[in-house]
Amino acid sequence: MNNISNFSNSMIQKNIPFSTVEKWLTAWSLSRKLPLPVKYKSGLMVEVGYENQKRRYVFTHLNDDLVELSESINQPGIFLKVCASPDELKSRVSKKWIVQPQGYMMTCFHQMNIPNRSLDNKYTLEFEQYNSTFLVRIVTKDGQLASTGRIVLVDDLAIYDRISTEPHHKRMGLASFLMKELEKIALANGIHNNFLVATEEGKLFYQSLGWKIYSLYTSVVIPDNN
Incomplete structure (x- = not known):
C-alpha cells in the first residue's frame, strides 16, 4: 500500500466521465464475449458468470449507491469497483469486504514511445x-x-x-x-x-x-x- 499512500492527490482525476467508464466496461465485456454492461443506479453492472467472479459493479466515484449496495450483498464472488483510493473505499464499506490488488486507469492521447523494430525471426x-x-x-x-x-x-x-x-x-x-x-x-x-x-x-x-x-x-x- 506504500505506493498508494505516496500517490499524489493532484494526479488523481476527480471527475471521471460516466461515458468513459461505460466505454471501457463495454470493451472489457466485448473482449471476453460477456453480456454488455447495464446501468445500476449511478453505476454499471456486468453479469460475468465466472466461478470466481459472478458479477461486477463499477462506479465512477464513491457514493451512497455503492455503499447501500455493499450493505445488501453477503455472498462471495461479487466485485465492487470504483475510481477511488483503497483507503477511501475501506472507510465506507464494512470489514466483510476485502480490498483486491490495486488497479490504475491509464490514458495515452498520443503515439506511444515505441521505436520501430522488426520481430525476431523465431x-x-x-x-x-x-x-x-x-x-x-x-x-x-x-x-x-x-x-x-x-x-x-x-x-x-x-x-x-x-x-x-x-x-x-x-x-x-x-x-x-x-x-x-x-x-x-x-x-x-x-x-x-x-x-x-x-x-x-x-x-x-x-x-x-x-x-x-x-x-x-x-x-x-x-x-x-x-
Whole structure:
C-alpha cells in the first residue's frame, strides 16, 4: 500500500466521465464475449458468470449507491469497483469486504514511445477479429504462444485489454512490439485516444511507453472461505 499512500492527490482525476467508464466496461465485456454492461443506479453492472467472479459493479466515484449496495450483498464472488483510493473505499464499506490488488486507469492521447523494430525471426504474428475486438498473438515458429493482447474500439476510444507475455519470453521486447501492433490498428481506424486498466506491475511498463495514470481503480470482494 506504500505506493498508494505516496500517490499524489493532484494526479488523481476527480471527475471521471460516466461515458468513459461505460466505454471501457463495454470493451472489457466485448473482449471476453460477456453480456454488455447495464446501468445500476449511478453505476454499471456486468453479469460475468465466472466461478470466481459472478458479477461486477463499477462506479465512477464513491457514493451512497455503492455503499447501500455493499450493505445488501453477503455472498462471495461479487466485485465492487470504483475510481477511488483503497483507503477511501475501506472507510465506507464494512470489514466483510476485502480490498483486491490495486488497479490504475491509464490514458495515452498520443503515439506511444515505441521505436520501430522488426520481430525476431523465431516469432510470427497472428491476427483475429471478433465483435469490435482485434486480437494479436506473437507465437513461436512451432506454434507456442509467447505474447498476446487485444484492442477494442468503442466510439472514439481504443481500449487495450488482456496484454500478457509468457514468463520464458519476457525481457525480449515482445510486449512493446505487441503494443505497437495494437496501436497500428487504432490509428488505422482513426482513433488516437487510448485507454486501459493496469496492474501495479503493468503500470510501470505502460508509463515507460508514455501512458499516464488517469485514476486509481479499486476493487473489493467478500472472500469465499469454503
